[in-house]
Amino acid sequence: MSGTSHGIPAEAHVHRDDTGSRLGMWLFLFTELILFGGLFIVYAVYRFSHPDAFHLAAAELNTFVGTVNTIILLTSSLTVAMSITAMQEGRKAFALTLVGLTIALALAFLVNKYFEWGHKFDVGIYPGSPELLSQPQGVILYFGLYFIMTGLHALHVIIGMAVLMYVFNAIRRGTIHATSYVRLESGALYWHLVDIIWIFLFPLFYLLH
Amino acid sequence: MHDDATAQQSQTTHTVPYSQYVLIWFGLLALTALTVSLAGIELGRWVIITALTIASIKSLLVLNIFMHLRFEDRVFRMFALVAFVTLVIFLVLTFFDYAFH
Numbered sequence: 001m002s003g004t005s006h007g008i009p010a011e012a013h014v015h016r017d018d019t020g021s022r023l024g025m026w027l028f029l030f031t032e033l034i035l036f037g038g039l040f041i042v043y044a045v046y047r048f049s050h051p052d053a054f055h056l057a058a059a060e061l062n063t064f065v066g067t068v069n070t071i072i073l074l075t076s077s078l079t080v081a082m083s084i085t086a087m088q089e090g091r092k093a094f095a096l097t098l099v100g101l102t103i104a105l106a107l108a109f110l111v112n113k114y115f116e117w118g119h120k121f122d123v124g125i126y127p128g129s130p131e132l133l134s135q136p137q138g139v140i141l142y143f144g145l146y147f148i149m150t151g152l153h154a155l156h157v158i159i160g161m162a163v164l165m166y167v168f169n170a171i172r173r174g175t176i177h178a179t180s181y182v183r184l185e186s187g188a189l190y191w192h193l194v195d196i197i198w199i200f201l202f203p204l205f206y207l208l209h
Numbered sequence: 210m211h212d213d214a215t216a217q218q219s220q221t222t223h224t225v226p227y228s229q230y231v232l233i234w235f236g237l238l239a240l241t242a243l244t245v246s247l248a249g250i251e252l253g254r255w256v257i258i259t260a261l262t263i264a265s266i267k268s269l270l271v272l273n274i275f276m277h278l279r280f281e282d283r284v285f286r287m288f289a290l291v292a293f294v295t296l297v298i299f300l301v302l303t304f305f306d307y308a309f310h
Contacts, residue, residue: 019282026285030292037296041303048307053280063245071239076253077232079274088224185277192276199267203260 018182025186029193032156036197043204046141053138058208060125061146062116063123066206069112070198076105080164080188082137092171099168099184102191106161111180113154117147146205154200156194163187223280233274240267 047054067148083098124131127147132140170176176184244263252259273279278286 022281023285023288026288030288033296034299037299041300044300045303045307050302057280063248067241067245071238074234074237074241077237077271077275079228081230082227085224085227085230189276192271195275196268196271199271200261200264203244203248203264207244207260208256 012191016108016180016182018185019052019085021182022189025189029189032193032197036149036152039145040200040204041153043145043149046138046145048203050136050138050141053136054142055144055208057135057139061118061126061206062119064204065112065116066202069109070202072105072109072112073195073198076109077192078101079105080191083202084181084185084188087171087176087178087181087184092174092177095184096168096171099164099171103164103168106157106164110154110157113150118199153197155195160187160191160194163190170175188205223277225274225280227275229274232272236270237267 080102083095083102086095086098109198120126125143126132127144132143152192167176167184170183219273240263242258246259247259247263278289
């Protein structure tokens with residue numbers, strides 16, 4: 001921008017491009033889409049070639065736990081979206097509460113996931129287990145994809161929590177404030193992506209009866 | 210004139226009211242309830258189609274409102290479309306390869 005060099009003091013003209021920052025975040029999210037997209041394509045091909053085994057294996061998953069986790073993630077998306085409005089209105093304490101709630105919900109999701117995976121391990125279903133390898137090929141493929149895709153998603157939940165904790169701290173310290181909050185927006189965008197991935201994982205793994 | 214003003218400010222000027230977010234959240238919960246209850250019914254080949262349709266509607270709600278895509282510059286939507294079409298091309302080509310092997 002040429003406007004900065006016309007004798008305006010540097011402090012008076014903050015050189016910033018928030019739209020550009022958000023666009024950069026979106027571009028990053030598209031690489032994430034392709035990362036998960038590749039796995040969804042593998043899922044599609046194997047489901048197409050082993051339809052009966054996939055239905056059999058999916059019956060092992062607990063639909064209730066999956067539904068609870070879906071509600072948790074949808075709600076966490078709501079709270080982080082609302083935190084942007086709170087920030088725009090300059091309501092710092094409310095914004096902090098909402099981001100804090102989002103982090104708490106993310107933790108609740110992971111705790112559920114921990115018990116869900118733990119139960120699978122207890123009954124002998126984990127990658128390469130003797131119990132699993134004795135099953136038909138399609139069941140092995142289904143659980144391989146289940147652990148990889150929900151595992152990669154859970155990793156994203158953990159990264160999202162770290163990002164939101166950083167955002168929480170920045171709001172607390174006042175470096176994210178009512179007129180400069182693009183880092184909150186980018187953090188929220190990442191979190192919504194985690195939600196969207198789950199919106200597809202949930203019916204494809206849990207609701208296959 | 211108007212473009213100048215927005216470029217100078219370089220900030221999301223659109224503030225989404227809390228009530229709109231809550232409304233979308235109710236919609237998302239309702240669609241979740243719908244997809245879970247439909248899963249109990251024997252729909253045959255329609256199972257995957259209804260499940261993916263509902264998931265797509267939910268994603269569009271999240272993208273447009275929660276992620277502010279609807280309130281952003283048009284270039285955001287064009288980028289999103291390119292990313293989506295790329296993924297669809299991968300999917301279609303994979304299935305062509307698979308079907309004609």
